[in-house]
Amino acid sequence: MMSQPCGTTLSSTSKWLNIFQYCRFLRILGHVMVLLVLALVGSIYTAVVPLTFVPLLLSKNVFVVLGSVIVIVVFTTVTVMCLWSYLATVVLDPGRVAPDWHPFADEQHARAELERLSYMTYYYDRRDPRRPRFCKRCQTWKPQRAHHCSITGRCVLKMDHWCIWVVNCVGLLNYKAFLLFIFYAMMGCALAMLLLLKSMIDFFNNRLRGPSAPLIFVVSIFSFAFTLSLAGFLAMHLQLIAANCTTIEMYEKDRLHPWPYNKGFRRNFEEVFGRNKLRWLLPLYTEAEKRQLLESCLGKGPQIGLGGQWGAAALPMLSHPATPFLSTAV
């Protein structure tokens, strides 16, 4: 341990400054969040279906019965799709980088580059999107758009963010399920808000009584709040899809202009949701779609049409570590 003038040690100081020590806490908290999401979905469903519309099935008015049946079927379908998308986002692997993956033409070239990197005598230009990227924590090469997730402790392909609500990293292979979860959750909350509107008015007029009244009131308030927040979140992600950009990339300081991954809205959308319209609303990929997504990320060389196979000669070799915008490959 290195002693410091004030008498403390680097290790004891950094212990408090190291935010990554809280990652374990976030993962534990995340598991509680899964239970919270399931409890919220269960509460909203209970307030709408068993407490509000199932009793209407006993009505003598045939139109009320028919309307209630339609509401129950539609709301149950949205709830099931929401839960399916949510659980898919939680359990699906967002896409990992194989330990032996590298962006070079052959093993010999990869070994030579790794050796040069270990001497710390030359640096890649961070402004060049074709630069080889190396994860210092995983000690492996990583492809374009992959980022190291400090909470799961590994590199994730086309990483978007780590989400506490799904206790998982959102990346290449579960981004579609995540967006569908947001979509179905917003639909469910908006429907609940509208379907419980009459009960809400009755509650304020003291006409809604009984043990179910407080739950219906609380669910109405939550549904309104979640509809607004989820709509805003979904709109933000639609903007990101339109530009073929991830949340992490949106906040990158050295973003490229023009953005080289943007292929136009239709192709950007199909890159996430697939080309088959019948499966756009299902939180899954076929094996062929999955293989295509992985190949687009793990293919050798640049995937953005910036040239051929990357080689050492293609990039400037720089030896001054203090040069602005330059650092070891990350």
Ligand SMILES: [Zn+2]
């Ligand atoms: Zn990593």
